[in-house]
Amino acid sequence: MRTVDSRRIPRNDHPIPAQSSPTTPVRVLIVDDERYFQDVVRELIDATSGFECIGSACSGEEGIDEADRLRPDLVLMDVRMPGIGGMEAARRMNARGNPAIVVLVSAEEGLADGSRGGASEVVPKRKLCRSLLRRLWEERGQTLAETRS
Amino acid sequence: MKGAGIGLGWLAACAGAIALAAATAVINLESSIVDRPVLFTSLRLVYCGGLVVIALAVLARGAGARMAGPILAASYLLALAGLTAVNSPVAFTLGRIAVQASLLLCLYVVFAYPSGHVEQRGATRLLAGSGVAMALLLAANLLLSDIQPVAGPFVRCSGSECPSNPLNVLAAGHGAGTALSTALAVVTALTLAGAAVLVALRAARATPLQRRSLAPLLTWAVLAALSYAFFLSVRTSDQHASLLTPAAVATAAIIAAMPLAIGLGIARGRVFAMGALEQMVAALGGESSLAGLQQTMSRAFADTRLRLLLWQSSDSRYVDVDGAVVELVAIDPRRKITPVSRNGDNLAAVVHDPMLSEHVLEASVSAIRLAVDNARLQHDLTASIDELAASRKRVAGAADEERRRIEQDLHDGAQQGLVALRIKLALLAELAAEDPQSIVPALADAGERVDKALDHIRSLAKGIYPSTLRDLGLGYALGAVVRDLPLEVVVRTDLNRRFPTDVETAVYFCCVEALQNVAKHCGSGARVDLQASEEPCGLRFMIADCGPGFDPALKRATRGLTGMRDRLEAIGGELTIRSARGAGTTVTGRVPASLL
Numbered sequence: 061m062r063t064v065d066s067r068r069i070p071r072n073d074h075p076i077p078a079q080s081s082p083t084t085p086v087r088v089l090i091v092d093d094e095r096y097f098q099d100v101v102r103e104l105i106d107a108t109s110g111f112e113c114i115g116s117a118c119s120g121e122e123g124i125d126e127a128d129r130l131r132p133d134l135v136l137m138d139v140r141m142p143g144i145g146g147m148e149a150a151r152r153m154n155a156r157g158n159p160a161i162v163v164l165v166s167a168e169e170g171l172a173d174g175s176r177g178g179a180s181e182v183v184p185k186r187k188l189c190r191s192l193l194r195r196l197w198e199e200r201g202q203t204l205a206e207t208r209s
Numbered sequence: 210m211k212g213a214g215i216g217l218g219w220l221a222a223c224a225g226a227i228a229l230a231a232a233t234a235v236i237n238l239e240s241s242i243v244d245r246p247v248l249f250t251s252l253r254l255v256y257c258g259g260l261v262v263i264a265l266a267v268l269a270r271g272a273g274a275r276m277a278g279p280i281l282a283a284s285y286l287l288a289l290a291g292l293t294a295v296n297s298p299v300a301f302t303l304g305r306i307a308v309q310a311s312l313l314l315c316l317y318v319v320f321a322y323p324s325g326h327v328e329q330r331g332a333t334r335l336l337a338g339s340g341v342a343m344a345l346l347l348a349a350n351l352l353l354s355d356i357q358p359v360a361g362p363f364v365r366c367s368g369s370e371c372p373s374n375p376l377n378v379l380a381a382g383h384g385a386g387t388a389l390s391t392a393l394a395v396v397t398a399l400t401l402a403g404a405a406v407l408v409a410l411r412a413a414r415a416t417p418l419q420r421r422s423l424a425p426l427l428t429w430a431v432l433a434a435l436s437y438a439f440f441l442s443v444r445t446s447d448q449h450a451s452l453l454t455p456a457a458v459a460t461a462a463i464i465a466a467m468p469l470a471i472g473l474g475i476a477r478g479r480v481f482a483m484g485a486l487e488q489m490v491a492a493l494g495g496e497s498s499l500a501g502l503q504q505t506m507s508r509a510f511a512d513t514r515l516r517l518l519l520w521q522s523s524d525s526r527y528v529d530v531d532g533a534v535v536e537l538v539a540i541d542p543r544r545k546i547t548p549v550s551r552n553g554d555n556l557a558a559v560v561h562d563p564m565l566s567e568h569v570l571e572a573s574v575s576a577i578r579l580a581v582d583n584a585r586l587q588h589d590l591t592a593s594i595d596e597l598a599a600s601r602k603r604v605a606g607a608a609d610e611e612r613r614r615i616e617q618d619l620h621d622g623a624q625q626g627l628v629a630l631r632i633k634l635a636l637l638a639e640l641a642a643e644d645p646q647s648i649v650p651a652l653a654d655a656g657e658r659v660d661k662a663l664d665h666i667r668s669l670a671k672g673i674y675p676s677t678l679r680d681l682g683l684g685y686a687l688g689a690v691v692r693d694l695p696l697e698v699v700v701r702t703d704l705n706r707r708f709p710t711d712v713e714t715a716v717y718f719c720c721v722e723a724l725q726n727v728a729k730h731c732g733s734g735a736r737v738d739l740q741a742s743e744e745p746c747g748l749r750f751m752i753a754d755c756g757p758g759f760d761p762a763l764k765r766a767t768r769g770l771t772g773m774r775d776r777l778e779a780i781g782g783e784l785t786i787r788s789a790r791g792a793g794t795t796v797t798g799r800v801p802a803s804l805l
Contacts, residue, residue: 100633100636107640189635
């Protein structure tokens with residue numbers, strides 16, 4: 061089984077989110093149908109300096125609407141949800157020109173790279189931690205910031 | 210099939226015909242106006258006696274009055290025709306009329322053989338036309354001429370040699386009498402010739418079996434027509450020619466051979482049918498289907514239109530070997546229908562050539578009964594195999610569905626909870642280094658989350674296979690499962706031992722499914738009776754509710770009900786569901802004692 065390499069350089073070509081800067085916190089939207097998981101990730105984000113949780117959604121469809129409304133910098137989206145699911149939601153966000161960086165999180169291990177749809181990366185849920193959040197933003201957000209500047 | 214029997218009335222009639230023939234034979238032997246009395250009297254006796262024998266044979270086959278009546282009547286007329294040997298004007302005249310009438314009646318018998326009614330329209334016209342012509346000519350001859358008309362080969366007197374004509378009222382002269390007499394003879398010859406043609410046409414259109422029976426009659430009709438025509442020509446040309454006597458003897462002998470021709474026809478038909486029956490029995494060895502049996506019988510009896518019809522007691526009608534409905538009234542009336550039954554119950558019917566005797570067909574009945582039973586068994590077996598295949602598919606599908614459900618349950622419940630917990634513990638580990646006190650409430654919460662995950666997994670396992678069922682048996686498991694249901698369940702179980710695992714599993718999950726259906730359709734708090742007991746005949750369970758019920762005839766079996774039935778039938782049990790609108794539903798299951 062192929063493991064996900066979280067440090068791969070993404071292919072996300074979206075323009076830089078307007079709100080991001082070195083001093084303002086990274087605005088994160090959580091999309092997951094499991095309430096407890098949302099609560100835990102919110103705690104994680106709140107405990108990570110430089111990051112702030114701006115909202116949550118319980119489905120891919122709701123996630124797309126919330127992303128359009130809230131214009132997050134980063135979206136942490138579950139793969140397996142009722143309705144269209146995370147991959148299709150990521151693809152649609154991409155298609156709608158949403159600038160947010162979408163990271164798919166999954167309870168399953170070993171999801172193939174080719175199955176990430178419009179997302180930047182696929183990360184196993186159990187590996188979510190503060191350092192991973194920082195690394196995700198630093199690799200993608202920093203790269204985008206450099207491109208912007 | 211009806212049995213054969215000859216009533217006393219028929220026997221008396223036959224005896225009467227023989228007696229009359231014998232009496233007129235005595236008169237013939239002593240007659241002075243009959244040439245060669247012994248020979249011609251013998252021929253007349255053979256003719257009469259032969260007809261009586263044929264009548265008895267026909268009655269013995271069960272044909273009844275339709276065929277036997279005309280034959281016996283012809284024998285009486287033939288016997289009366291012997292009065293032409295009496296040297297008395299009245300008796301001779303009576304005999305003369307009887308000669309003509311007996312000829313017509315004998316031809317009627319030829320055309321009506323074997324069914325007893327004339328089927329050819331041409332034959333009806335011939336008989337009617339000839340009858341009218343003969344009657345008119347005979348009447349004219351008797352009324353206008355002082356001499357009797359020229360007789361046939363049996364009576365040798367003619368003209369002034371015969372007794373005078375008592376009915377002569379107008380003296381038309383010899384010439385008119387001769388002409389009328391000749392005309393009558395010609396009509397007779399043409400009638401015989403017409404009969405031969407019609408029998409030939411009938412044989413040409415007949416089935417092989419019918420043709421075999423008709424061949425002797427056809428031969429007789431042709432010979433009779435030819436010999437009479439020859440006799441007539443000899444007689445007309447020169448009454449004293451040396452050929453006259455041989456021609457008369459030959460013609461008389463041929464005409465007298467008519468009963469022999471019919472008898473040969475019957476015998477040939479029977480020989481053919483017996484041979485066909487032998488063929489059929491030999492061919493039936495490997496034949497078990499109705500279609501195959503029909504084909505075998507059709508080939509053996511050379512009856513391409515033979516059909517086997519199966520009786521469907523469910524809707525009281527016949528179907529053919531292909532399953533198409535057949536109305537008996539729509540069958541060709543020229544065909545015969547013979548029913549096949551067992552113990553008074555309709556089983557099948559055979560549509561066949563009427564020439565095929567019931568006795569021969571009766572021998573096929575056993576084969577027909579066997580084929581019908583085989584066809585039914587085959588049908589039931591096919592249905593069972595189809596149902597078994599469908600049931601296996603359903604069971605496999607249900608197992609896959611269950612696996613999917615378990616996976617979904619694990620993913621959505623325990624797995625998600627444990628993954629979230631993993632994230633939380635990693636975060637707490639990091640926070641512990643920064644502020645150890647802050648993590649204490651979080652650790653307590655994490656502990657609760659672990660408990661919840663454990664509960665979820667425990668509940669899932671219970672749904673897959675409860676530990677009470679595994680460890681304590683069916684009685685305890687049923688008592689335990691009702692505690693978790695939002696229903697008022699009155700449990701009465703009398704199960705004092707363990708049963709085979711597959712039986713306990715099947716009964717347990719059937720009961721659980723039934724109880725879940727009650728909760729779904731009757732709502733929380735509904736009252737349910739659950740009974741389970743071991744009886745001499747086996748294990749029995751029942752779940753009865755007072756809910757809305759349903760009409761089983763209108764409502765298709767749901768997956769749940771089908772699944773219950775499949776589960777129970779897979780272990781050899783049976784499930785019964787009784788329900789009616791507004792009268793609740795009762796689910797009853799049984800597992801035979803032999804499986805416990």
